[in-house]
Amino acid sequence: MPGQSEHIVIVGAGAAGLMAARELVRAGTTVTILEARERCGGRIHPLSISEFEYPADGGAEFVHGEAPVTRALLREAGLSLQEIEGERWSFDGADIMREDRHDPHEAELQAVLRDLRDDLTVAEFLRRHFAGDDYARLRHSIERMVEGYDAADPERASTLALREEWMHGGHSPQARIDGGYGALIDFLAAECRRLGVIFRFGCVVLAIEEAGGKMAVRCAGGDVQGCDRVILTVPLPLLRDIALPESARGKAAAADEIGFGNVIKILLRFSRPWWRERKQELANMTFLLSDQAIPVWWTQYPNGHPVLTGWFGGPRTAALSHPDPQALVDAGLDSLAAIFKQPRGEIARELVAAAATNWAHDPYACGAYSWATPRTREAQTILARADSAVLFSGEALYRGADMGTVEAALASGLETARMILRG
Template sequence: MTGTEDVGAEIVEEEVSGDESGREPEAEPEPRGRRAEEGRGHTIVVGAGMAGLAAADLLAERGERVTVLEARDRLGGRIHSVRTWDGVTLDAGASWMRGEENNPLSRLVRDSGARTATFNRSTETAYDPKGRRLLFDRHRRNMEDVNLLHEHMYWATVGATEDQSMEQGIEHALYDVNLVRSRARDATEIVHRIAEADHGAEADEISFTAVGSTHEFSGDDVVFPDGMGELTDHLARGLDVRHEHVVLSVAHDADGVRVRVETPDGEETLTADRVVLTLPLGVLKAGTIDFDPPLPEDKRDAVERLGNGRLEKLFLRFDDVFWGDAEVLVHLGTEEGTWFHWYAGQNVFGTPVLVCRNGGDAARFLAGMEDGEVVEHAMASLRSMFKKAPDPIDHYLTHWMDDPFARGGFSFTAVGSGDSDRVALAEPIEDRVFFAGEATDLEHSATVHGALLSGLREAERILARD
């Protein structure tokens, strides 16, 4: 999603308030989850992202007292919808619902009333390393080759070990399908770029078993013109969410849990029957929270072995659309794999905006630049395709790796890790400390719906044990 939210992003214009954007103020929601019903207890939820709010929402509906602690001054976690540019909403973090049919998010989308829009992928246009537009038949053949490689890779994961990398899988698939010369070059590059965006890592860092572990839904991939944050806002309605509460330590014993936090008014310790932790993998890896007693060894090992992916976004705003009708632009052969996929957002945002995601080594390469240099680098790539492309009038660049409450985009299955690590990460500690978040979900890691399912899973586990 999965995952990667104010995150040091630069923005030039003032953000637009709810009134200025033309939105009607909503009625204050009725408080809920403020006291425990008979037979229920008190649960502290750490993190007001999708996983934490999904858990808190269900617990509150079932009569649990719930207190949500959020380190940031906003909801959403790695979902971060920023309203700017005359009311345009940019999803700086998670933004896609992958397959709208039977997706666990679909019900939440309906309940929240969030608008969705579909990118028209049939307009996808590709350009070669020199910026020359590829013929439609050439690009279609490339994508057929990519699908063939993916199919061979999927079936080859049967019997694969955790020490095999996706890079090895790509090499075997190339040999099996007998692609050569330009077809092999183009298909290989596209497969690598897809892997970097999906996992936030390079193919030689990703376990080959991850190819067969992802589960997709049918239907269109959709985005949210008014921001995916509407989903987390809906879940949080009426809940006791305490912003700017940074967790310092978690202790537990037979009597319950004690969570020490830093607040704007100083340190305090909250007590409850149990706690649900929805910390991103990057935060767990950083070890910024003390545990008493320490986390079990298998959980610590899982945190170390699983991969922490990086994915950053650049939004460019222009005065006019200069790229034609295509809503997806593919640029092959760019430096370090940067600026491979551009998404044209004029139909979604109602203004000329181009969006690009960079993952893995591409993101690492750009991380060494100042924001202005990143924009210049992006424009050099665009101008190789569109010679007269004007300067952008504004930009927004994310820095998820620098965000202390994210420290990355989302988890990935690294070489040497596997399903057992996610199982260990999700295992509760003595019915006191519970763990949720996309990194704890076996079938849908690195996705918003995976985070949702993990939160519901832990809420149901708690409700079943009271």
């Protein structure tokens, strides 16, 4: 079988890298994973249980939609999912109210989307089909979803890529893993070690060189790893920092046609769930939306942990570029004080633990996840070709509907490994 006698180096011990490694080593391939961090998981980032009293996620948290690869892996690992069913609320600047997700122009939007044949950016789609004051609420809702949920830029994001999401009301069903995503990564990493995958942490890859049919992967500090093939699973912005052989440079350039967005995530653990006491109707609240500096919040419902998670995605995160996590925590407290019309000091006194991450400032991520432009599908096809000894894999290369998710990363890693094994 192709790949059996090969030595393959995988750059990145995130979901895609671990999934590809396990599939390859099962088939008899020798696999080494080089990881810049001192841990596995990448943009999956478990936080301290002692601080939050449950396995909180500082990075990826939700399982979106059907996610067949994720769910199969969870069954294999003996891990369970908790589906999220609850209420969405919003703050309009004056009151907190249960969100009315019906728009009077919804049927018109669905009809235009169904008839759309040629791709447009979201901004151009709205200008062309939904200009004017009558559509202001619809435009605001779509732009907020594109920026906040997809972490995308409406001036570049593909309408056709987002059409399925919109046709289903804007949000697919969501669930959480009991034990968090860290439990799934622990299972995959343990499987890789059991099967013989070699891990080398603290290896920042600077260059991949090709000579005499062999590859050499050069790391900061002078370490060199020889191999037959390389699979790059790093986030898209990092591809610019790795010198590639000529055979791979042209393919890597196609990554510029794939969008990559940022997310700021803030977790605040309080001594008690004061928001439920402040407004009894919020007992079943999952999400709370607003136009505050930190615009999206969610609870751990149906679990009762007194934690609120703040989320800010898309191009506007550049406005909160301060590198100090405490500044992000302060912005979160300010936003909650405005939403609940409560003195900031009172909310801050209830705070027990906090964690804030601006993923753009993480040197091994430089952002959160990818999104599609009108030229992304063509770029993904170019990057997915197995026509050189350097291959590309990861959530940004997934061509299904769930691009940018952990499911996308797992599925992409699996497909890259199987492509190698098919020869």
